[in-house]
Amino acid sequence: MTKPSSNRKKATSAASNNLKATARSAEDIFDPENPATATITVTAAEVEELSEMEERDRLHLERRVERAFFEAGKALAQLRDRRLYRSTHKTFEEYCRSRFGYTHRHVNYLIAASNVVDNIIMGTNGSQNEISDETATNGSQNEISDEMGTNGSQILPTSERQVRPLTKLEPSQQQEVWRQAVEQAGGKVPPARIVKDVVQRIMERTQVPNTYQIGEVCQILAKDNPELRGKGGCWGIVARVNDFSCTVKSWDGEYTVGLQHLKSYNYLPAECEQMRVICDRINRVYSSGLEESVQKFLEMLGKLNRAYLTELEEKVLSLLESEFGYEM
Structure with a gap:
């Protein structure tokens, strides 16, 4: 016995040409003894077009x-x-x-x-x-x-x-x-x-191989990295070498920095050790809680592009250390 075909009207809508959408059936007439004579009444609803x-x-x-x-x-x-x-x-x-x-x-x-x-x-x-x-x-x-x-x-x-x-x-x-x-x-x-x-x-x-070494002194290049904002130009000591980044210790804490945001100062081993000592001293004083003017001084030391402190810088840092009970 051949199954009677069922035709279904599919409602479509396209914004580009504003076609008319087909509504659900409003009235159905069905004779169970003669299915072929079934009548489906369909009404169409017009989609309002947008003006130019x-x-x-x-x-x-x-x-x-x-x-x-x-x-x-x-x-x-x-x-x-x-x-x-x-x-x-x-x-x-x-x-x-x-x-x-x-x-x-x-x-x-x-x-x-x-x-x-x-x-x-x-x-x-x-x-x-x-x-x-x-x-x-x-x-x-x-x-x-x-x-x-x-x-x-x-x-x-x-x-x-x-x-x-x-x-x-x-x-x-x-x-x-x-x-x-x-x-x-x-x-x-x-x-x-x-x-x-x-x-x-x-x-x-x-990616190029990570050639940085622990203890190496690097400059942080902020570029367009929002997470490094305010750190551009600061120096840090490499504390950990990762596959595609380094963890560097700066004057105010540790940061994980991608290789593209680091530049080595190429200091000699003795200079790197000297900068490590300076970094520890600055970090210890900075974490003690200071007035804004004193913080600015330490931030300035955190951007030095030389491997030493001047005589006056050394005196000021030593004074801050003694103020908080730190001794070399």
Whole structure:
């Protein structure tokens, strides 16, 4: 016995051409003795089309959502660099925490992410094509060109987490990683997982052997790494050698730093030992709790590019040690 065919009407909807959607059956007529004569009444509901202006507004609003992290990063960088917080707060960190509820780390992530997006734009367009500072300052994103949208010819990040793995790479590497990640995502905005995987493969392929030795004195290069903000130019003593990083002891604690963010001073063994002693002395006094002016002095010693203290620096440090009961 041949089973009677069942025809099912499938409801479809496409935003591009605003097709009419099919509604559920409003009235069914069915004769159990003669199934072939069954009648299904179908009503159609019309999808309201958007006007040209509404389509344009929708596109602008979608892009504002996508680029919210980018605009935040650019604005925060201006607030920091121009010190526009100085009338109400002593430090930028206090201002961001009070005004936006942002931690210091989150602010650095946003600023670093906006720099990465600039690099991606530069790599795709062949020239710097940033969103203008005027746009960022005025808070309007309706002036962003269509070519920069994820709906246009260029696929750009839509969240800070997508580009966070890129901050540890050079600009040219950032551009290459993003291109590969977009390809793997099928020409769409890639999730952070795909970006992280591509970054890991590139780092493993281009990684050079770790040639640093315990006790070696190195300079920290902050570059665009938000986690090293404030440490650029500081020196540290290598305390542990890892596969792709070193743990260095600085004047205010220990930090794990990638090889790309370290530069050896090439000091002689005797000079390295002398700097180790100085580091221990500074660290011991700094952890005792000091006035801000005294902290600044120790921070200055933490950025010396010579393997010794001047006579005056030695006297001041010795005075601080005696103040807290420390003796050489």
